[in-house]
Amino acid sequence: MSKKKPRPTGQPKESLDNLGAGTMSDAETLRAWEADARHEVPLPAQAFVVGEPVTAVTIGYPGHPRAGLRLTCVRSDRPYVIGLADASFPSGTPGAAFLSRYRAWLGLDDPAPAEPVVSAASTARAKVTRGEIVIGAPIELVVLACKQNALRCRVLGTNHEVTLRAAVHEQVPGSIISVIPTREWTHARHPYIAGEIQGRRFESTELGLVPLRLHEHGYWDPAIGSWGRDGKSLAAWAVPMIERGRRPMFEMEQVLPEVDSADADAVVEAADLAQAGDSSGAYSLLMKILEKDLRCLDAHAHLGNIEFDRFPEQALAHYGVAVSIAELALGKDFAGVLPWGLIDNRPFLRCLHGSGLCSWRLGDSRAAAVAFTRLLWLNPNDNQGARFCLSALESGKTYEQAEGDEE
Numbered sequence: 001m002s003k004k005k006p007r008p009t010g011q012p013k014e015s016l017d018n019l020g021a022g023t024m025s026d027a028e029t030l031r032a033w034e035a036d037a038r039h040e041v042p043l044p045a046q047a048f049v050v051g052e053p054v055t056a057v058t059i060g061y062p063g064h065p066r067a068g069l070r071l072t073c074v075r076s077d078r079p080y081v082i083g084l085a086d087a088s089f090p091s092g093t094p095g096a097a098f099l100s101r102y103r104a105w106l107g108l109d110d111p112a113p114a115e116p117v118v119s120a121a122s123t124a125r126a127k128v129t130r131g132e133i134v135i136g137a138p139i140e141l142v143v144l145a146c147k148q149n150a151l152r153c154r155v156l157g158t159n160h161e162v163t164l165r166a167a168v169h170e171q172v173p174g175s176i177i178s179v180i181p182t183r184e185w186t187h188a189r190h191p192y193i194a195g196e197i198q199g200r201r202f203e204s205t206e207l208g209l210v211p212l213r214l215h216e217h218g219y220w221d222p223a224i225g226s227w228g229r230d231g232k233s234l235a236a237w238a239v240p241m242i243e244r245g246r247r248p249m250f251e252m253e254q255v256l257p258e259v260d261s262a263d264a265d266a267v268v269e270a271a272d273l274a275q276a277g278d279s280s281g282a283y284s285l286l287m288k289i290l291e292k293d294l295r296c297l298d299a300h301a302h303l304g305n306i307e308f309d310r311f312p313e314q315a316l317a318h319y320g321v322a323v324s325i326a327e328l329a330l331g332k333d334f335a336g337v338l339p340w341g342l343i344d345n346r347p348f349l350r351c352l353h354g355s356g357l358c359s360w361r362l363g364d365s366r367a368a369a370v371a372f373t374r375l376l377w378l379n380p381n382d383n384q385g386a387r388f389c390l391s392a393l394e395s396g397k398t399y400e401q402a403e404g405d406e407e
Contacts, residue, residue, distance in 0.1 A: 026065040033069055033102060034061040041095045044157035046208030047073060048088045049080075055158045056095065059084055069102065091211050092328050128160045128191045135181050138198065142207055143175050145291035150192075152291055153177075156206065165194040170314060173290040174207065174300070174321035175200050202317075204324035209295055211328040213253040220337040220380065221246040237376050237390060247335060251342035252326065257292035259285070267298045279306050297322045297347035304354045316358035322351040340383040349375065353384045360389070361399040369393050 037059040047056040054073040062070055069084040085103055089095030132155065133139055141153035141164060151164045151171055164179060171177065181195040222242045234242065259266050266289055274282035283306060289299040300322035307315040326348040338345040356371030372393070375386040392402040 027061075027063070029105075030061045030065060030069065033105070034059065037069065037098060040098050042157065042206065044074075045093065045095050046090060046157070046159065047071070047095065048090075049073060049075075049082060049086065053159060054080070054087075055160075056087070056089070068106065090208060092331065093205055093208070126158075126160050127189075128155060128162045132160060133162070133181050133184055133193055135184060138178055138180050141177050141179055142294075143171055143173050143177060144294065145173055145287040146171050147287070151177075157208065159208075162191045162193055165192060166197055170317075171197075171200070172303070172314070172317045172321055173287065174204070174294050174325065175202055175317070176206065202321060202324060204321070204328055207294065207325075209325060209328060212255065212295055212297075212326065214250040214329055214336075215253070217249040217251055217339075217342060219246045220249045220339065222380070235387060235391075237373065237387065238380070241377065241380055244335075247337050249337045249339055249342070251344050252329060252338060252348055254298065254344035254347060255293050255295045256298070257289055257296060259288045259292060267296070267302065270299070270302055274302065274306055282306060294321075295325055297326060297351060300325075301347050301350045301354065304351065304358075308354070308358070312358045312361050316355055316362065319351045319355040319358060322348065323355055326351070337380065338378045340379050340381065345379070349379055349384065352378070353386065356386070356389065357399070360393065363398075365393055 041056075041059060043056055043058060045056045047054050052075065054075045056071055056073050057079070058072040060070055060072070061068075067083070070081050071084045071087050072079060072081050073087070074080070084099065085106060085108060087099070089099055140156040141151075141162070142156055143151050143153055144161070145152040146168045147163075149165065149168065151166060151168055152161065153164050154161050156176060166179070177200050178198040179193075179195045180198060181193045183194040185192050222245065256265060256267065266285055270282040270285040270289075273279075273285065282302065286299045286303050286306075289296050300318050304315040304318035304322075307318060338349065340346060340349060352371055352375050356368045356375065359365075359371060360368035369390060372386040372390040375384065376382055376390070379386075389402070
């Protein structure tokens with residue numbers, strides 16, 4: 001290993017001068033990396049080794065500089081220990097960010113081993129193991145689907161599934177719930193627990209999902225079209241877009257997992273059921289889809305639509321989860337365009353529009369304005385009418401008043 005290496009975050013500040021001078025040993029530096037891993041990488045977490053999904057359990061330094069950091073991981077209930085540099089974490093996760101810095105410190109110019117482009121449905125799924133859940137001890141679960149009187153869940157940071165018998169009201173797929181188990185049993189070889197839900201949060205970065213892919217489709221250019229050249233003055237929201245100029249266009253991957261369905265596209269069948277008045281049937285089918293893959297944004301959108309009229313808070317939760325999952329692909333600094341004309345963008349755009357409407361209806365004008373403004377930046381042609389909603393908001397109208405104007 002080279003003697004001069006960048007300082008890992010979390011290394012004691014007083015050792016910085018020694019490190020820069022090349023006098024800090026590799027063993028000391030690796031222990032600093034080990035400390036960083038404890039603070040930066042939430043474990044257990046999803047990871048990949050030679051393209052196969054595993055559960056990362058610990059990152060440690062065994063005391064031998066030539067060995068570097070080692071990763072203890074579990075697959076099919078069997079533990080393995082490998083070099084951390086030989087693993088990969090899902091893009092956008094703390095593990096991926098840490099591993100990228102660590103590999104750079106090792107002097108490895110090549111990227112980390114590629115994570116497989118797979119859906120959650122193709123990831124090996126397992127049942128919780130004996131002793132993994134302790135009665136009376138809090139545990140965090142990812143909600144995969146809501147059943148009639150139970151929640152199909154996965155233990156956070158693993159691929160281990162369990163069914164929770166609890167009140168399902170107000171729960172949504174993709175949320176992380178904190179549970180105190182009160183009982184544990186097995187039925188038909190599937191593990192069950194009963195318990196009290198203590199809280200709920202939404203953190204898509206902790207779900208272990210492979211981000212949706214973005215496919216390039218040329219550029220959106222305001223110089224092409226009638227922007228500002230039809231004799232009409234530009235709306236205030238359009239001015240910065242014109243000034244920004246040409247931006248790249250993308251189409252977001254649309255995930256459509258296969259489930260038992262009369263239609264080749266189960267989301268279409270669910271929409272037909274809802275339109276025919278069978279909301280219960282649509283709800284059940286959409287939950288089956290999300291149990292297969294939480295990244296099916298269209299399923300989240302239709303669940304939000306089902307709840308929209310009577311329970312806007314619940315609808316907002318469904319839309320919000322989908323938007324958060326989509327953001328894994330976009331990142332914080334995304335400046336491109338997702339046109340409505342590229343049809344696979346529509347599930348995300350529908351969810352963003354739905355979240356704006358729900359926020360507006362619930363009296364959160366600021367969140368609504370943020371959603372509608374974002375929609376206009378992502379889809380300047382505004383096929384959904386976000387500009388009219390934004391204008392009504394800016395004039396001080398409530399959702400009900402704007403809805404009355406349309407009538």
